[in-house]
Amino acid sequence: MRGSVGIRGxxxxxxxxxxxTVCLVPIPxxxxxxxxxxxxxxxxxxxxxxxxxxxxxLPIRLLGIDAPEVAQGKNPGQPLGKEARDYLxxxxxxxxxxxxxxxxxRYGRTxxxxxxxxxxxxxxxLMMGYAEVYRAAPCQYxxxxxxxxxxxxxxxxxxxxxxxxxHESPAEFRRRLKISED
Numbered sequence: 140m141r142g143s144v145g146i147r148g149x150x151x152x153x154x155x156x157x158x159x160t161v162c163l164v165p166i167p168x169x170x171x172x173x174x175x176x177x178x179x180x181x182x183x184x185x186x187x188x189x190x191x192x193x194x195x196x197l198p199i200r201l202l203g204i205d206a207p208e209v210a211q212g213k214n215p216g217q218p219l220g221k222e223a224r225d226y227l228x229x230x231x232x233x234x235x236x237x238x239x240x241x242x243x244x245r246y247g248r249t250x251x252x253x254x255x256x257x258x259x260x261x262x263x264x265l266m267m268g269y270a271e272v273y274r275a276a277p278c279q280y281x282x283x284x285x286x287x288x289x290x291x292x293x294x295x296x297x298x299x300x301x302x303x304x305x306h307e308s309p310a311e312f313r314r315r316l317k318i319s320e321d
Contacts, residue, residue: 171240171241171242172239172240173237173238173239173240174191174192174193174237174238174240175191175192175235175236175237175238176189176190176191176197176235176236176237176238177189177190177191177233177234177235177236178231178232178233178234178236178253179196179233180232181224181227181228181231181232182209182224183206183208183209183220183223183224183227184204184206184207184209184220184223184224184226184227184264184269184270185200185201185204185205185206185227185264185270186198186199186200186201186248187199187201187227187231187253189236189238191238197249198246198247198248198249199238199248199249199250199251199253200244200246200248200249200250200251201251201252201253201260201261201264201270202241202250202251202252202261202273202280202281203252203261203272203273203278203280203281203282203285204261204264204265204270204271204272204273204285205270205271205272205273205274205275205308205309205310206220206223206224206227206264206269206270206309207219207220207223207269207270207299207309207312208220208309208312208313208318209221209223209224214316214318215316217307217309217312218299218302219268219269219298219299219302222269222298223264223269223270223298226264226267226269227260227264227269230255230260230263231253231255231260234255236253236254236255236260237253237254238251238252238253238254239251239252239253239254241279241280246320252280252281259281259284261281261285262281262284262285262288263288265285265288265289265292266288266291266292266297267292267297267298268292268295268296268297268298268299268300268301269298269299270299271289271299271308271309272285272286272289274310275310275320
């Protein structure tokens with residue numbers, strides 16, 4: 140139909156508007172530090188390695204999100220685990236980013252928020268349905284934005300939310316298979 144935007148066009152418009160309000164938030168003063176980094180490897184949908192001027196291979200855990208598990212050794216992966224990893228790699232793999240750091244997790248990974256230009260990549264992963272909000276610890280930074288990104292993906296049935304009642308959170312999956320949170 141001539142002049143019709145169509146469902147994809149509407150989805151693109153809504154997503155663009157939501158990203159403008161959710162992903163383009165200013166960096167809070169509480170960030171321990173913001174550094175330039177180059178992503179050298181994406182391990183899964185919430186873990187990567189980056190290079191900074193001080194560290195040649197810095198492990199990073201994306202703060203506030205939990206992505207489906209990818210197969211590792213004898214442990215099976217979750218539905219969309221590989222897709223989440225591949226999406227994150229397409230967005231930031233081998234690119235320069237800004238890394239906002241918030242200390243380390245129990246595995247020694249730097250907890251961080253990745254910025255690609257003005258886009259909060261952590262929130263983007265939620266909006267695309269390739270992650271859910273990390274609920275094993277209280278949220279301290281970007282809480283509203285993270286929750287809004289997940290709610291939008293749920294409403295649009297994006298990514299993991301398209302699985303309906305068969306969706307198993309990464310935390311439940313790890314608990315069921317007795318896998319540590321790598």
